[in-house]
Amino acid sequence: MTEMLLKYFRTKQNHVESEKTYDSQCPFCSMQCKMQLIEQSIVTRKKYTTVGLDNPTTQGRLCVKGINAHQHTFHKDRLKYPLIKVNGEFVRATWEEALAVIKSNIQSIQERHGKDAMAVYGSASITNEEAYLLGKFARVALQTKYIDYNGRLCMSSAASAATQTFGMDRGFTNSISEIPSSRCIILAGTNIAECQPTIMPYFEKAKENGAYIIAIDPRETATTKLADLHIKVKPGTDAAFANGVLKVIIEEQLTNEHFISERVNGFEEVRENVTSMTLEEIESFSGVPIEQIRKVAHRFAKEETGMIFTARGVEQHTDGSAAVRNFLNILLSVGKIGKPGCGYGAITGQGNGQGAREHGQKADQLPGYRLIENEDHRAYIAKVWGVNEAELPRKGVSAYEMFEKIHDGDISGMLLMCSNPIVSNPNAHFVEEALQKLSFLVVVDLFVSETARLADVILPASSYLEDEGTMTNVEGRVTLREASYPCPEEVKHDWQILCEIAQELGKGKYFPFESAEDIFNELRIASKGGIADYYGVTYERLREEKGLLWPCPTLDHKGTVRLFENSFAHSDGKAKMVSVSNVAPVSKDEVCEEFPLYLTTGRVMSHYLTGVQTRKSASLAARNVESHVEIHPATALKYGIRDETLVKIASRRGSIVVRSKLSDSIRQDTLFVPFHWANSQNVNFLVGKELDPTCRMPGFKLSAVKITSAMDVG
Known part of the structure; x- marks a missing residue:
């Protein structure tokens, strides 16, 4: 007995001695929750536990995705060395071999077809340093105008709207900590309870404090259950509904006349627009009753x-x-911005959706939210980079439009980093065909994704546990992601990969970086004086202060907690209201006799984006093993659909097969399918190619479809 006890305590002691901890941030949503991985060596195996760390935004909270994030990092399918495709099969290669193939193909393509024949497709899940470096790599190492990123499919509408209205875009105009003090909150088209769960306590606290919460969504969700009023708007009619609200505010003299006269342009145009409409028209168009x-x-x-x-x-x-x-018009009409408890928030989707769009991945942007077509901006960045301004490319095209350029033969090669466009883009069959047409495709990723399978070279990327760098979260707070876990085998960081390819191409002198902090210090200079000014942010300050809200222009600046207190970012200091039509300027996918139902898409709590990471987590995959379609029981009865059966959903572009899920929480004219699955369950096969004329956003949330039982399919 004594021997057994000694053995037990000896094992326990060894267990305690082998425990290690690694600080990091969640790789998923824009809340960027701070976390710590606890690694315990127990005899012949390792046990992992993730706990939250205190921070200003999420205060130590984690959701189910964050708690289980490490599972994909240690998955057996993780890429650990470069792969080269030989005779249609991937074979292991050394870094030297992979880089040589990349160099040879890039040079060949550009010699034959010009610099712009190479394209770069980036990501909103990489660090600020890597987003910045990717933009520099495209414009300096490749000298191509064709660069864009998957954030175009996520945040471009909100970013363009805020920029046009306020003169700048920071996602949140005030700190997240102000939400509980707001007396009325409108949640328009956001299911935060499933997409950003750790933000929910702020809204719950607001409700405890007496706030009236209005949720606008065609479906009842965990988020709408929090609301005092749920507006079940018809998909695609949000602009019209906002016009109805504006009409009532203006015609019943509920506006803040002093604020409008002092700080707003364009109000009269908006007044004339909404007074020309009737509430009856808006009710009929949007499906929202006039009383609501x-x-x-x-x-x-x-x-x-x-x-x-x-x-x-x-x-x-x-x-x-x-x-x-139009929602910003509502905000301005009543003067609820620039003061405590008042403001606008764009709920960013991807982990670094804010920072990744600020420093040069977008087709028309340079670091610091500078514009690539602005001569002064070009000159400044050229000086920082040590290149001739005339050699900087001009504006390219949006993410989806790059695939059109491939089809047209204008783009022959692509470097794609940490994205899966075959699954994430609209008109997905077309995107897959485009990638198959490329002469050369390089993919940098953690796994062999659906897109990576088409690559000629795949390079292994580091994970959130291994890759140090800054991220900018949902409220515009720049945070430092500590990441000290060792990279497995031959894995390298994204920034190292870019520097090494640049070296192979003879541009190494422009990419001399030896650490992520080196890159950030150049980013600070590149952003200085720009709208997104990070100059006053340093790694040392981020460690001490747990994050800083930009703009932060000097080393002694405390960061900007609340924007627009005294003026907006336009040259005259005023915000710009603009009249909005009830009908989109680009034709939408209208329902008809053949395609009588609206289809909308979205997320489920256990998965993230195209599921490349979360489907590699056993705990997350088990929660949702397959896709589904949410359908109202009355609609199911009409079309002969039984619960939990396979059904075929078809649009004008293609079809998918998923399992039915009857729910009376959705409008009877609407279906909902999540977008985390690929192949025969890829809902983006059904989505059209039409783009927003302002920001080039696809119409993911509205497709005309029909539904039949899969057993009826021949």
């Missing part, structure tokens, strides 16, 4: 404080930018 339109207008206008939040439900339409602008 009035109630929203009165509650939001009359409360002392109020905030509006938008997300993909409003933004992912061919008039998404205009729809967001």
Whole structure:
């Protein structure tokens, strides 16, 4: 017995001695929760536990995705060395071999077809340093104008709307900590309870404090259950609904006349626009009863404080930018911005959706939110980079449009980093065909994704546990992701990969970086004086202060907690209201006799984006092993659909097969399918190619479809 006890305590002691901890941040949503991985060696195996760490934004909270994030990092399918495709099969290669193949192909393509024959497709899940470096790599190492990123499919509507209205875009105009003090909150097209669960306590606290919460969504969700009023708007009619609210506010004299006269341009144009409409027309068009339109207008206008939040439900339409602008019109009409408890928040989707769009991955942008077509901006960045301004490329095209350029023969090669466009883009069959047409495709990723399978070379990327760098979270807070876990085998960081390819191409002197901090210090200079000014942010300050809200222009600046207190970012200091039509300027996918139902898409809590990472987590995959379609019981009865059976959903572009899920929480004219699955369950096969004319956002949230039992398919 004594021997057994000694053995037990000896084992326990060894267990304690072998425990290691690694600080990091969640790789998933824009809350960027701080976390710590605890690694315990127990005899012949290792046990992992993830706990939250205190921080200003999430205060130690984690959701189910964050708790289980490490499972994909240690998955057996993780890429650990370069792969080269030989005779249609991937074979292991050394880094030297892979880089040589990349160099040879890039040079061959550009010699034959010009610099712009190479394209770069980036990501909103990489660090600020890597997003910055990717933009520099495209414009300096490749000298191509064709660069864009998957954030175009996520945040471009909100970003363009905020820029046009306020003069700048920081996602949140005030700190997240102000939400509980707001008296009326509009959640437009956002299911935060499943997409950003750790933000929910702020809204729950607001409700405890007496806030009136309005949720706008065609479906009942875990988020709408929190609301006092749920507006079940018809998909694609958010702009019209906002016009109805504006009409009531203006015609019933609920506006803040002093604020409008002092700080807003364009109000008269908006007044004329909405007075030309009738509430009956808007009710018929949007499906929202007039009494609900009035109630929203009165509650939001009359409360002392109020905030509006938008997300993909409003933004992912061919008039998404205009729809967001109309919600901002509401905000400005009642003067609820620039003061405590009042403001706008774009609920960013991807982990670094904010920072990744600020420093040069977008087709028309340079670091610091500078514009690539602005001569002064070009000159400044050229000086920082040590290149001739005339050699900087001009503006390219948006993410989806790059695939059109491939089809047209203008692009022959692509470097793609940490994205899966075959699954994430609209008109997905077309995108897959485009990638197959490329002469050369390089993919940098953690796994062999659906897109990576088409690559000629795959390079192994480091994970959130291994890759140190800064991220900018949902509220515009720059945070430092500590990441000290050793990279497995031959894995390298994204920034190292870019530097090594640049070296192979003879541009190494422009990429001399030896650490992520080296890159960040150049980013600070590149952003200095720009709208997104990070100059006053340093790694040392981020460690001490747990994050800083930009703009932060000097080393002694405390960061900007609340924007627009005294003026907006336009040259005259005023915000710009603009009239918005009820009907999108780009034709939408209208329902008809053949395709009688609206299809909308979104997320489930256990998965993230195209599922490349979360489907590698056993704990997350088990929660949702397959896709599904949410359908109202009355609609199911009409079309002969039984619960939990395979059904075929078809649009004008293709079809998918998923399992039915009957629910009376959705409109009878609408179906919902999540977008985390590929192949025969890829809902983006059904989505059209039409783009928002302002920001080039596809219309993910509205497709005309029909539904049949899969057993009826021949």
